[in-house]
Every structure is written in C-alpha cells, then in structure tokens.
Amino acid sequence: MKNAKGRRTFLKSAAGALGLGLWSNVELEAYPQNVNTNSKPSDLRITDMRVAVLNRVPMTSPIIRIDTNQGVYGLGEVRDGASKNYALELKSRILGENPCNIDRIFRKIKQFGGHARQGGGVCAVEMALWDLAGKVYNVPIYQMLGGKFRDRLRVYCDTTGSNDPKVFAERLKERRDQRGFTWLKMDLGMQLVMQTPNTVTRPAAIPPLNAPPAGQAGAGGGRGGRGMGGFGGGGLPTQHMFTGTELTDKGIAMMCDYVAAVRESVGYDIPLSADHFGSIGVNSCIRLGKALTKYNLSWLEDMIPWQNTELLKQITDEVDIPILTGEDIYLKEPFEVLCKAHAVDIIQPDLETSGGILETKKIGDMAQEYGVPMVLHCAHSPVGAMATAHCAAATENFLVMENHAQEINFWDSLVDGIDKPIVNKGFITIPDKPGLGITLNEAACKEHLMQGEGWFEPTEQWNNVGRPNDRLWS
Numbered sequence: 001m002k003n004a005k006g007r008r009t010f011l012k013s014a015a016g017a018l019g020l021g022l023w024s025n026v027e028l029e030a031y032p033q034n035v036n037t038n039s040k041p042s043d044l045r046i047t048d049m050r051v052a053v054l055n056r057v058p059m060t061s062p063i064i065r066i067d068t069n070q071g072v073y074g075l076g077e078v079r080d081g082a083s084k085n086y087a088l089e090l091k092s093r094i095l096g097e098n099p100c101n102i103d104r105i106f107r108k109i110k111q112f113g114g115h116a117r118q119g120g121g122v123c124a125v126e127m128a129l130w131d132l133a134g135k136v137y138n139v140p141i142y143q144m145l146g147g148k149f150r151d152r153l154r155v156y157c158d159t160t161g162s163n164d165p166k167v168f169a170e171r172l173k174e175r176r177d178q179r180g181f182t183w184l185k186m187d188l189g190m191q192l193v194m195q196t197p198n199t200v201t202r203p204a205a206i207p208p209l210n211a212p213p214a215g216q217a218g219a220g221g222g223r224g225g226r227g228m229g230g231f232g233g234g235g236l237p238t239q240h241m242f243t244g245t246e247l248t249d250k251g252i253a254m255m256c257d258y259v260a261a262v263r264e265s266v267g268y269d270i271p272l273s274a275d276h277f278g279s280i281g282v283n284s285c286i287r288l289g290k291a292l293t294k295y296n297l298s299w300l301e302d303m304i305p306w307q308n309t310e311l312l313k314q315i316t317d318e319v320d321i322p323i324l325t326g327e328d329i330y331l332k333e334p335f336e337v338l339c340k341a342h343a344v345d346i347i348q349p350d351l352e353t354s355g356g357i358l359e360t361k362k363i364g365d366m367a368q369e370y371g372v373p374m375v376l377h378c379a380h381s382p383v384g385a386m387a388t389a390h391c392a393a394a395t396e397n398f399l400v401m402e403n404h405a406q407e408i409n410f411w412d413s414l415v416d417g418i419d420k421p422i423v424n425k426g427f428i429t430i431p432d433k434p435g436l437g438i439t440l441n442e443a444a445c446k447e448h449l450m451q452g453e454g455w456f457e458p459t460e461q462w463n464n465v466g467r468p469n470d471r472l473w474s
Helices: 002-024 102-112 116-137 165-177 249-266 282-291 309-318 332-340 357-369 382-393 442-446
Strands: 046-054 061-068 073-077 152-157 184-187 272-275 323-325 374-376 398-403 427-429
Touching (some): 073 116, 073 382, 102 357, 116 357, 116 382, 152 184, 152 382, 165 184, 165 249, 249 272, 249 282, 309 332, 332 357, 357 374, 357 382, 374 382, 382 398
Parallel strands (some): 374 398
Antiparallel strands (some): 152 427
C-alpha cells in the first residue's frame, strides 16, 4: 500500500510538472497576461467575431477573428473576392459554442455554404476554429489531423501572362532558375489568338474579353478568365457549352505554337500545367487537348464547368493529358461523384470553398481510394495559405499546392512567427507552432486594408440575426 501510494504521489507530481511545462512557456500573441491558462478547454466559449478586409493580397481577402472568453482567438479567411458577410451571417449561430467542438459547429453551419465564393464564410469559420483549438492544446493543426506525411510541401506558381511566348517563357525561366520552383503553370486561353482572323468561331455581339456581368466591376489582372465570351443576355454568365464558341484548326495550331515556344525555353524536365482556356465547347476542348499531347503538360485545368460529370469524362477519356477540376466545389460529395466516375484525373479543392481544413482532408482521403491525386488551389493571403499547408501536410495523396502571390512583394510581411520567405525555393516548410503557426503583423496588414474597412471593428449588429429554425427536416 505504501509503495502504491508513493507511486500515485509520484505520478500526480509528474503530471503537474508536465502541465506546468506545457503552459508556462507558451509564446502566443493570443494569450494576454490576464488569461487564466489553468482553465479547462471545456470552459472555452466563443464571444465575438470580427473582420478586417485586406486588398490585393493577392486578391480581396476578408480575414476573420473569432474571440473567446479566455482571450485566445483564431484566424480564418473568407475566399478571395467573396463578401465578409458570408462569415458574419454565421456569427449569431456560433456565439456561446465551445470552439474546440470543430466538427460539431461545422455540421451546424455547413448548410449555409455553397459552391465557389458562397463557401467562403463556412470555411473561414472552420479554419479559425482549428487555429483556436491548436492554440488551446498547444499543437499545430496538422498534428490534430493525425500527423504529417511531409515536412515541406511543393508549390507551383502562377505567372503573369504575355501574348509574346518569348516574354512569357523568360518569366517562367526566372521562376525556375532564380526562385527555385519545380512546377510551373501557364494560362493558355483563346485570347492569345483570337485577334488573328479565322482562329475562333463565335456568335457576333458577345461582349469583349474579360467583360464582367452587368452591374459588376471587373476583377482585373489580365488573366483572361474562364468565362471569356460567355456572358449571355441580361448579363448572366453562360456555361461554356452554351456560348457557341469553338476553336478553328488555325487557332489550335497557334496555341500549340505558343506552348512549343515555352517548352523549348523551359525544357521538358519540369512539370508545366495549363489553365484559363476560355468558354470553348467540349469538342474544342478535346481537339485542343489532343493537339497539346506532344508537349507533355501536367494537367489541363477547368476546361468546362465542373458540374458536367459526363462531359468531363468524355474529355478525360479522349485526351491523354490529365484533366483537373475542383476549385469551386463545396463539400466532399460532389468530388466523390467525379472520382467514382473517373471523370477527371486530378482533383483540385480550394480549402476556402471546399469546406475547410478537415473536409478537404476527407476529400483527399476519399480521392485516394479511387487512385486520384489531390492538388490544392490557393490564391489566398498567408492566413489561408498556412491553413492549406497544414491540410496538405496531413493528406497522403497531396501532389502540389498553388501560390498566386509571387508578384506581391509585401505578402510575407503580413504575418509573423514563421520562417521567411514563406515560399522558399518552391517549397513551404510546415510550421510547428500551435494552430496555424502565425500571427498577423498589424502594421503591415493595416497598410493593405480595403478602402473604407476598419481593423477588426465591433460587429454587434450581427449578434442576433434572428434565431430561425435551421433544421433541414420536419
């Protein structure tokens, strides 16, 4: 009995020492001096949500902050170009919840998300909850997902386009030779050729390239756009198959000449992917894909809208270059439809649309069962990029992650607590600090606030947006 009592005393003392060691050295901005770090995570409650909208980082990105009764907070990001209101409308539904119950809260709010930018609010909240839980338990997010398969992850870079293939090829070479990227991507749209007569067949009176829907401002950036020439009557966007737009043999030959010039410059040793073809029909997608085979491209991205499973499968079956889609898909189920049908060769979720960190890992794990690899789309600030990195680290069939901020020279300065440059020689090292592993650099972020937006200002007007019966069954 004496030995048993002594052992219990030793174990109790050891446990107390371990707990002290765990919390006494926490170096997190999220823990002010007056926070009771001895309180239990089960006592945590969400008390507030606030937003700061950053501009051109590289897109417009609302950053949300979820606060708690213990002072610890979590950061999330609404998808580029989406309204901050997608997140704020969820505030009344998460106040008072324990933020560590991530899956429970996600299942409560996921009905308010949707495809493309409509998923941005749900995903931002989910991301912030993971950041918060990681800080509370003093572990990085990837560890809570089951650990990591890799210490660093490969990044591919978007590159500013040019109608001159020699100019564009030099930009790609700089990415490879000076910045160390091991995977490149190019835009290959019909805008490259359609100023030349007899390259594109399309009905007259379609608005000019990059024309936004009626009443909306253009996004800018000169990237061409998937919906090019695809706006029908009344300013509504029209899917590719319904625009009557097809490439001619001359147009396809000119686009192939462009790729040939790029390949001649960068070589065939490095993966090269292509995107932004324009609103061309299925037959043109197949003809173009077959003509590009000799250039050994790594994938052709979003050739037609993702919803058209049978048509995507038709393209995939006919073309020997991998077909990829997914950045606008919300939740796992639509991805499984594509994977089960083998309608695409690669999926590409955007974590800020697909449902957040855990849902995206589930998507990757599901795709792996069908032999489909996962690329991660990312046109985010460092907040969203780090969330994407944690998910990529914890998902086995991950292939490569996008970074759309290579021309944003202040991008790294928006956050602290992580090695710089964040993208180093074409790779991101996964941070080992709690949660996302970063804090915001307030001074740097304030320099890039959207005009008219404040710095995490009060949002009491969203505290009580009614309490309707959200139940989806009777």
